[in-house]
Amino acid sequence: MISTPSRPTFWNIPTVDQILIYVLGIAAVCFCAWGIVQGVKRIRSGTAKPVLGSHPERLRRLWSEGFLQKRILKTTAGKAHFALFWGFIFLFFGTAIATLDWDVTRLFFGVRFLKGGFYLFYKLVLDVAGIAALVALAYAAWSRWVRKGVSLEASPRFAVIIGSLFLIILSGFFLEALRLAAQRPEWASWSPVGNFLAGLCFGALPESTLESAHRILWWLHGLGALGFIAAVPAGFFSHIYKAPWNIYAQKLAPLGAAPKIENIEEQEAFGISDLKQLTWKHRLDFASCTECARCSSVCPAVRMGTPLDPKKLVLKLQKATKEGASEGPVSKIISEDEIWSCSTCGACMNACPSRINIPDLMMELRTHYALEEGKFPPGVAKTLQNVASVGNPWGLDPGSRLDWAKDIDLPVAEAGKPIDVLYWVGCAASYDRRAQKIARAMVRILKSAGVSFAVMAEERCHADFARRLGEEYLFQTAAAENIANLSQYTFKKIVCACPHCFNTLANEYPQFEGGRFDVQSHVDFINDLIREGKLPALAGNAVPTSYQDPCYLSRYNGLSEAPRKVLSALGTELKEPERSGADAGCCGAGGGQFWFDGSKTQRVNVIRFGELKATGASRIATACPFCLSMMDAAKAKEKDETTQVRDIAELVAEALTEEKPAA
Numbered sequence: 184m185i186s187t188p189s190r191p192t193f194w195n196i197p198t199v200d201q202i203l204i205y206v207l208g209i210a211a212v213c214f215c216a217w218g219i220v221q222g223v224k225r226i227r228s229g230t231a232k233p234v235l236g237s238h239p240e241r242l243r244r245l246w247s248e249g250f251l252q253k254r255i256l257k258t259t260a261g262k263a264h265f266a267l268f269w270g271f272i273f274l275f276f277g278t279a280i281a282t283l284d285w286d287v288t289r290l291f292f293g294v295r296f297l298k299g300g301f302y303l304f305y306k307l308v309l310d311v312a313g314i315a316a317l318v319a320l321a322y323a324a325w326s327r328w329v330r331k332g333v334s335l336e337a338s339p340r341f342a343v344i345i346g347s348l349f350l351i352i353l354s355g356f357f358l359e360a361l362r363l364a365a366q367r368p369e370w371a372s373w374s375p376v377g378n379f380l381a382g383l384c385f386g387a388l389p390e391s392t393l394e395s396a397h398r399i400l401w402w403l404h405g406l407g408a409l410g411f412i413a414a415v416p417a418g419f420f421s422h423i424y425k426a427p428w429n430i431y432a433q434k435l436a437p438l439g440a441a442p443k444i445e446n447i448e449e450q451e452a453f454g455i456s457d458l459k460q461l462t463w464k465h466r467l468d469f470a471s472c473t474e475c476a477r478c479s480s481v482c483p484a485v486r487m488g489t490p491l492d493p494k495k496l497v498l499k500l501q502k503a504t505k506e507g508a509s510e511g512p513v514s515k516i517i518s519e520d521e522i523w524s525c526s527t528c529g530a531c532m533n534a535c536p537s538r539i540n541i542p543d544l545m546m547e548l549r550t551h552y553a554l555e556e557g558k559f560p561p562g563v564a565k566t567l568q569n570v571a572s573v574g575n576p577w578g579l580d581p582g583s584r585l586d587w588a589k590d591i592d593l594p595v596a597e598a599g600k601p602i603d604v605l606y607w608v609g610c611a612a613s614y615d616r617r618a619q620k621i622a623r624a625m626v627r628i629l630k631s632a633g634v635s636f637a638v639m640a641e642e643r644c645h646a647d648f649a650r651r652l653g654e655e656y657l658f659q660t661a662a663a664e665n666i667a668n669l670s671q672y673t674f675k676k677i678v679c680a681c682p683h684c685f686n687t688l689a690n691e692y693p694q695f696e697g698g699r700f701d702v703q704s705h706v707d708f709i710n711d712l713i714r715e716g717k718l719p720a721l722a723g724n725a726v727p728t729s730y731q732d733p734c735y736l737s738r739y740n741g742l743s744e745a746p747r748k749v750l751s752a753l754g755t756e757l758k759e760p761e762r763s764g765a766d767a768g769c770c771g772a773g774g775g776q777f778w779f780d781g782s783k784t785q786r787v788n789v790i791r792f793g794e795l796k797a798t799g800a801s802r803i804a805t806a807c808p809f810c811l812s813m814m815d816a817a818k819a820k821e822k823d824e825t826t827q828v829r830d831i832a833e834l835v836a837e838a839l840t841e842e843k844p845a846a
């Protein structure tokens with residue numbers, strides 16, 4: 184019986200075995216370091232791209248998203264990964280502390296610190312870490328082979344990956360159990376798992392058998408752990424260093440701001456068509472995929488059964504770039520159908536633990552087809568021509584843009600006459616009969632609140648969908664025209680009742696000279712009016728309502744609280760669907776999909792409509808004319824005659840009373 188708790192390092196291990204494990208350990212670490220250097224070189228071989236933005240903010244995100252894993256923690260799979268990640272961190276540091284105790288402080292200073300109470304606590308923590316990691320691995324196996332999660336690979340490769348980690352930890356527990364069964368120290372209960380296994384499996388075995396079994400298992404465990412270290416740079420495990428790197432290097436500019444082609448008139452190549460055009464950041468994006476399939480599980484294109492699966496797309500590019508190919512046509516790897524199936528909803532990037540930016544990549548791939556080959560999905564070319572020729576996608580008379588307000592007194596901006604708010608109506612609310620009700624509701628709200636406002640007669644389509652379809656030239660032409668027109672007028676802010684208008688004017692126009700304006704979404708603006716008591720009292724309406732978060736408000740611009748506050752001010756009974764806020768389901772209209780002929784988007788809007796209805800709501804509220812249109816279409820398809828579909832502005836305008844609020 185041993186009397187003082189201390190770490191029995193190399194108990195039962197002959198000196199020659201100890202020397203051998205050190206040699207193998209050094210070789211494994213060197214191999215790992217060499218592999219990481221090669222991996223970094225492969226990534227850095229991409230074309231240059233500066234990492235813009237503040238480093239303190241990058242470090243904050245690395246801590247929050249990489250170490251605390253806040254982005255994925257809300258799901259069970261995320262919690263399991265958190266347990267696995269931190270389990271391994273503790274086991275890694277446990278080994279590092281043991282090495283420090285034995286090979287540094289004992290060897291050089293004759294001092295051992297892994298003893299007494301600290302040692303017992305250390306043992307307990309490592310047992311808990313090991314159990315957490317084992318449970319997480321069991322969950323990972325269950326997800327792949329039993330639950331069969333969307334796009335999760337249930338292959339022999341993953342059986343080896345998950346199985347090898349499981350065996351490394353399990354063999355560590357049995358190793359501990361064999362030693363405890365042989366030594367029987369008083370403090371064995373501080374290693375609860377090892378102690379339990381010792382009693383369960385080895386209690387009756389003679390000491391010599393325990394020692395022999397211990398020595399064999401020690402080698403198996405040691406070789407497994409060193410094999411894991413050596414395998415880190417090679418394949419799946421390389422995400423251990425690549426994912427944090429990618430999180431650190433993520434886009435800090437507003438996520439809704441698509442990449443701009445500078446000096447577009449002087450360019451000869453547009454977008455990405457060849458692997459040699461990929462930047463190091465693209466390569467890092469592909470390399471840092473953890474194959475978790477979170478992107479695929481939330482992707483509307485996958486739900487619709489299109490050829491696009493974001494995880495598969497990233498892995499195909501990962502394979503192409505990992506195999507050392509420095510050039511070659513991307514069209515041989517990614518089909519046009521995949522590229523056009525994306526609604527740029529951003530759900531994949533929002534769900535991705537490595538922050539892989541798929542929407543921007545899709546736009547860059549589309550830019551090649553649009554500007555170099557003049558290729559678009561059916562129906563889109565005509566819509567783009569309409570925007571170019573008459574400034575709206577429907578090809579309607581630009582002179583009739585303000586016809587929706589024929590019978591109301593609508594102030595129109597005049598140069599030299601300052602106003603507080605320039606109300607940006609947008610094409611949908613100007614020309615689409617159903618969406619025109621949103622514009623009229625906005626005017627009623629602005630007037631009721633006594634806001635000095637006007638609309639701009641020269642307003643034209645900002646062509647955000649053209650940019651998302653790769654037609655950057657048209658987008659930049661429209662941006663220049665709109666910015667020049669806006670600059671003639673004096674106003675404090677622009678208010679947009681369409682998330683696409685809001686995102687473009689707020690996040691993309693600052694990419695152009697003179698394009699920096701104070702821009703507010705109507706949900707935010709109306710919420711401010713209510714909060715500041717500027718609107719007359721609102722008539723309460725407790726209709727059970729489910730809110731469809733538009734992707735370009737909630738996901739790209741973090742605006743999911745304001746609309747809910749407005750709904751709550753209306754007295755509505757808010758019914759939240761399973762996916763809401765930044766995780767909300769896409770209506771299927773974004774990324775230009777709204778304009779495709781024979782669009783598959785009909786199905787995703789029906790899916791989303793069903794999710795919102797499943798909450799028991801009898802009314803669907805939204806804050807986007809395109810979501811509104813998609814929900815109306817789903818309602819018609821489902822032959823639903825009872826559910827109301829309304830924009831938040833309409834609900835507020837309907838609830839306005841003439842009674843002024845108390846000051």
Ligand code: SF4
Pocket residue numbers: 478481482483484485491493524525526527528529530531532541542545
């Ligand atoms: S942006 Fe949306 S549609 Fe496109 S790949 Fe990502 S999740 Fe799918």
Ligand code: SF4
Pocket residue numbers: 471472473474475476477478479493494497531534535536537538539
């Ligand atoms: S792209 Fe991101 S979310 Fe998709 S599988 Fe890879 S790591 Fe997971």
